[in-house]
Amino acid sequence: MIISIILSYLFVAFFLLVVVAFLLINLFFKEDIEVVFERDPAARSRLEVILTYPGLHAIVLYRLAHYLYRKNVPLLPRFISHLSRFLTGIEIHPAARIGKRFFIDHGMGIVIGETTVIGDNVSLYQGVTLGGTGKEKGKRHPTIGNNVVVSAGAKILGNITIGDNVNIGANAVVIRSVPSNCTVVGVPGRMAKKEGKRIPGINLDHTNLPDPLTERLERLQREIDLVEKHLEEWKEKEKEKKGG
Numbered sequence: 001m002i003i004s005i006i007l008s009y010l011f012v013a014f015f016l017l018v019v020v021a022f023l024l025i026n027l028f029f030k031e032d033i034e035v036v037f038e039r040d041p042a043a044r045s046r047l048e049v050i051l052t053y054p055g056l057h058a059i060v061l062y063r064l065a066h067y068l069y070r071k072n073v074p075l076l077p078r079f080i081s082h083l084s085r086f087l088t089g090i091e092i093h094p095a096a097r098i099g100k101r102f103f104i105d106h107g108m109g110i111v112i113g114e115t116t117v118i119g120d121n122v123s124l125y126q127g128v129t130l131g132g133t134g135k136e137k138g139k140r141h142p143t144i145g146n147n148v149v150v151s152a153g154a155k156i157l158g159n160i161t162i163g164d165n166v167n168i169g170a171n172a173v174v175i176r177s178v179p180s181n182c183t184v185v186g187v188p189g190r191m192a193k194k195e196g197k198r199i200p201g202i203n204l205d206h207t208n209l210p211d212p213l214t215e216r217l218e219r220l221q222r223e224i225d226l227v228e229k230h231l232e233e234w235k236e237k238e239k240e241k242k243g244g
């Protein structure tokens with residue numbers, strides 16, 4: 001009897017918490033919700049987005065942690081960041097600076113380092129790392145411009161700058177700065193498009209790689225054929241001389 005009363009109180013408390021969270025998020029994070037509808041065709045209702053989008057949860061908790069961090073509150077910002085990582089699989093350091101209309105799709109496995117700076121209208125997919133390259137101190141994480149898309153699994157490493165309107169391809173590893181208006185793909189990241197125009201790169205047709213041994217044997221065979229042909233011609237000439 002007592003257990004069922006406790007459970008019903010817990011249920012009511014949880015329900016109230018969800019309602020309050022819904023109202024607060026709806027009130028204070030309008031832009032972060034709208035951006036989900038813009039960039040994810042699967043989003044149906046505000047309630048669904050608020051309840052089931054880990055990217056939104058991570059951004060809400062990051063904005064809270066960042067606010068407290070800037071007020072010099074000790075420990076709590078890191079604890080909120082840790083809680084957020086536990087709940088969403090997305091780790092954002094409270095000191096990172098993130099602009100407006102930031103969108104994280106799916107989310108799991110994202111890491112955003114302490115000195116990262118992110119502009120407005122940026123989208124990240126699952127598995128993205130905005131990280132450092134070693135144990136150096138100071139600014140050691142990337143600076144990302146406006147309107148940038150970082151695709152699933154991409155890593156952007158070190159104190160480098162990614163310009164505005166850049167697309168980083170899935171699984172790219174970017175270790176050098178990238179100018180605005182381009183697409184970067186591969187490992188290490190290379191520019192595949194600039195101002196909408198394709199840039200011819202190295203041949204990545206790995207299924208049709210040349211076989212150097214066969215090529216060498218074929219060349220030898222061709223040379224042997226040539227020598228035999230010259231020998232035959234020489235023999236013919238010798239015969240003609242003797243006959244004449």
Ligand SMILES: CC(C)(COP(=O)(O)OP(=O)(O)OC[C@H]1O[C@@H](n2cnc3c(N)ncnc32)[C@H](O)[C@@H]1OP(=O)(O)O)[C@@H](O)C(=O)NCCC(=O)NCCS
Pocket residue numbers: 106125150151152153167168169170171172183184185186192193198199201
């Ligand atoms: C990079 C990307 C955004 C496309 O950008 P784009 O500007 O339209 O570029 P294109 O598709 O015209 O490709 C340009 C070149 O890069 C190559 N390329 C594209 N994506 C690539 C990738 N991830 N890795 C390696 N090469 C890639 C293309 O083959 C093409 O090469 P080519 O010029 O030799 O033919 C896209 O390919 C990508 O990676 N999307 C991933 C999106 C994602 O993470 N989705 C997850 C949803 S859950």
